[in-house]
Amino acid sequence: MIAPATLSGRLPLYLRLMRLDKPIGILLLMWPTLWALWLAADGVPPLHVVAIFVLGTALMRSAGCVINDYADRDFDGHVERTRTRPLATGAVTIREALLLAAGLSLVSFVLILPLDPLVRWLSLPALFLAVSYPYTKRFLAIPQAYLGIAFGFGIPMGFAALQGEVPAIAWLLLLANIFWAVAYDTEYAMVDRPDDLKIGIKTSAITFGRFDVAAVMLCYAVAFGLIAAVGVAAGRGPWFFGGIAVAAGIAIYHYTLIRDRDRARCFRAFLHNNWVGAVLFVALVIDYVAFPAA
Numbered sequence: 001m002i003a004p005a006t007l008s009g010r011l012p013l014y015l016r017l018m019r020l021d022k023p024i025g026i027l028l029l030m031w032p033t034l035w036a037l038w039l040a041a042d043g044v045p046p047l048h049v050v051a052i053f054v055l056g057t058a059l060m061r062s063a064g065c066v067i068n069d070y071a072d073r074d075f076d077g078h079v080e081r082t083r084t085r086p087l088a089t090g091a092v093t094i095r096e097a098l099l100l101a102a103g104l105s106l107v108s109f110v111l112i113l114p115l116d117p118l119v120r121w122l123s124l125p126a127l128f129l130a131v132s133y134p135y136t137k138r139f140l141a142i143p144q145a146y147l148g149i150a151f152g153f154g155i156p157m158g159f160a161a162l163q164g165e166v167p168a169i170a171w172l173l174l175l176a177n178i179f180w181a182v183a184y185d186t187e188y189a190m191v192d193r194p195d196d197l198k199i200g201i202k203t204s205a206i207t208f209g210r211f212d213v214a215a216v217m218l219c220y221a222v223a224f225g226l227i228a229a230v231g232v233a234a235g236r237g238p239w240f241f242g243g244i245a246v247a248a249g250i251a252i253y254h255y256t257l258i259r260d261r262d263r264a265r266c267f268r269a270f271l272h273n274n275w276v277g278a279v280l281f282v283a284l285v286i287d288y289v290a291f292p293a294a
Helices: 004-017 024-040 047-071 094-111 117-136 143-152 154-163 168-199 204-233 238-258 263-290
Strands: none
Touching: 004 047, 004 094, 024 047, 024 143, 024 154, 024 168, 024 263, 047 094, 047 117, 047 154, 094 117, 117 143, 117 154, 143 168, 143 204, 154 168, 168 204, 168 238, 168 263, 204 238, 238 263
């Protein structure tokens, strides 16, 4: 057992391991979950359900980061961007990391206990996705698609919490999130491509090769098309579709950042995807206020 004084001294290392100093992952996971909650509740989700999902998102993303660093502990030291991570440097032990991931996952599960039983059942594949994703980089040509499922699994869980079922529109939204994730995480992978080639990790940036920029833009286009289809199915109005147009404009700006494949600008494009998710969420909220569900 770690003494309180020791724990307080190691807390900054644990926070870094959970990536709480870099909240972009929480945001990219949270926005699709919020889209789902608003759509499932016709624009008026219960606040306690929203709170459970927001906190659960933060906890599970943190657990996922710990698991990812555990899986990649032998690779991270060879990658410029990750070589100073706590597990890669040995500042945090494997035992500490596994206990931290288990604790975060357990608290997340306790949070969903008051919700519909279907949510608890769906939490099992959600946990499997979070644990297994880091290992897909060893054998999947486009592990970013798997990430899109993992990052979007709050969508079916949100519908299950509010409707007691997962309708077709939820799976359509999840499919849209997969294409969005491939787009933004390919931008991220373009940053690490030289290092990933050296150590043999598979990424979409490597798989797409010289067509990487075109693939990113195509994935954005498919994602926005699917989100528009969700809007039509949900009977949404002009504010929501206007939000999709704004998000598409942001994606076009990303093209100007990634077209030369400069590592710093590709990373900036990746971070900028927070605004894509935020614009779509705000547009959805405003649209429900302006055009309440019948």
